[in-house]
Amino acid sequence: MEIPVIRDVLEESNARARENRAIFERHGVFVVNVMSSPGSGKTTLLQKTIPILKERAISCAVIEGDVSSTLDSERLAPLGIPVVQANTEPFGGDCHVGSHFVHAALKYLDLPSIEILFIENIGNLVCPAEFYLGEHRKVMMLSLTEGEDKPLKYPLMFRECQACLLSKMDLAPHLDANLDLLKSNIQKVNGAIHVLPISAKTGEGLMAWLDWLIAEMSNQP
Amino acid sequence: MHELYIADSILKSVRSSLPCNVAPALVTQVLVQVGKLDAVIPETLKFSFDAIKKSSAMPRAELLITEIPVRCRCRNCAHEFGIDLPVFICPACGGGHVEVLRGRGITLTRIMAEDPEGESNGNTSHS
Numbered sequence: 001m002e003i004p005v006i007r008d009v010l011e012e013s014n015a016r017a018r019e020n021r022a023i024f025e026r027h028g029v030f031v032v033n034v035m036s037s038p039g040s041g042k043t044t045l046l047q048k049t050i051p052i053l054k055e056r057a058i059s060c061a062v063i064e065g066d067v068s069s070t071l072d073s074e075r076l077a078p079l080g081i082p083v084v085q086a087n088t089e090p091f092g093g094d095c096h097v098g099s100h101f102v103h104a105a106l107k108y109l110d111l112p113s114i115e116i117l118f119i120e121n122i123g124n125l126v127c128p129a130e131f132y133l134g135e136h137r138k139v140m141m142l143s144l145t146e147g148e149d150k151p152l153k154y155p156l157m158f159r160e161c162q163a164c165l166l167s168k169m170d171l172a173p174h175l176d177a178n179l180d181l182l183k184s185n186i187q188k189v190n191g192a193i194h195v196l197p198i199s200a201k202t203g204e205g206l207m208a209w210l211d212w213l214i215a216e217m218s219n220q221p
Numbered sequence: 222m223h224e225l226y227i228a229d230s231i232l233k234s235v236r237s238s239l240p241c242n243v244a245p246a247l248v249t250q251v252l253v254q255v256g257k258l259d260a261v262i263p264e265t266l267k268f269s270f271d272a273i274k275k276s277s278a279m280p281r282a283e284l285l286i287t288e289i290p291v292r293c294r295c296r297n298c299a300h301e302f303g304i305d306l307p308v309f310i311c312p313a314c315g316g317g318h319v320e321v322l323r324g325r326g327i328t329l330t331r332i333m334a335e336d337p338e339g340e341s342n343g344n345t346s347h348s
Contacts, residue, residue: 001243002332003240004331005234005330005331007328009230009231009234009328012234095226098226126260131223152306152307155260155307156259188307189307189309191309
């Protein structure tokens with residue numbers, strides 16, 4: 001017998017993401033999903049961004065996604081903000097943060113007191129791009145050392161994000177990286193994405209990133 | 222390796238789509254459409270599906286995957302076009318603001334199952 005169905009295979013995941021979004025809306029929390037390859041600088045970006053937001057009296061929290069270890073949340077601990085370390089190992093070692101996983105982390109946060117919640121996704125340019133978590137914005141990082149071809153190799157990530165931070169710009173003089181080619185490849189995949197060159201080390205581009213973030217927060221959804 | 226998660230989601234979708242008189246063990250084929258943009262490797266998805274189908278009580282289920290090519294529309298001039306490479310630029314006007322119409326998402330489209338005991342209409346031959 002034939003059983004015809006037309007069903008989104010990820011509907012359960014998306015339904016949970018919509019529940020997350022409703023919770024965020026209820027408490028006025030602006031949520032940013034930060035994605036990149038391992039080692040592009042997601043945790044460093046948060047280490048640099050959060051103190052500036054605190055100076056501007058914007059309260060933050062982080063859901064720190066990793067397959068295992070608490071190393072990243074230990075790095076964020078000195079910032080004195082709520083950090084929920086959520087390892088995917090108990091969930092089967094997923095290669096991405098799932099909406100159920102964000103949902104489970106929310107009970108550890110005092111949402112009414114949080115204005116921006118960052119979800120630091122698991123380092124991976126493929127899988128995290130696939131899954132909606134209920135976030136308001138998706139932001140990705142690509143470090144200069146990763147190669148100009150990455151937008152063409154991992155198009156979904158570049159398609160899904162509203163901003164692409166080009167990190168480790170301080171390394172540019174030491175590399176053969178072709179910044180024009182990299183930017184043109186990003187534009188080929190997503191002409192609407194905001195490209196923001198940044199260096200956590202020198203502070204280059206940090207203010208432009210902050211301005212973008214705060215503008216998006218006021219322009220949500 | 223999001224294929225394992227997707228395989229598990231397919232099996233869950235199949236289970237919850239079955240009429241109450243059709244046991245999961247009767248499922249013989251599961252048809253899904255996968256968008257080319259989803260970066261799902263069909264062989265890996267099949268491998269993952271086969272690895273976990275027994276634990277979902279569907280040991281005989283075969284996964285059949287149809288890849289859906291990417292189709293876009295230019296937000297500037299409304300031209301519609303298909304792409305084989307991940308270059309989202311309108312061939313008509315050169316604009317880079319392009320929306321994806323097809324080729325993103327994973328859809329369960331059909332389940333084939335043996336008729337439940339005693340409900341065969343006589344037209345189905347059991348092999």
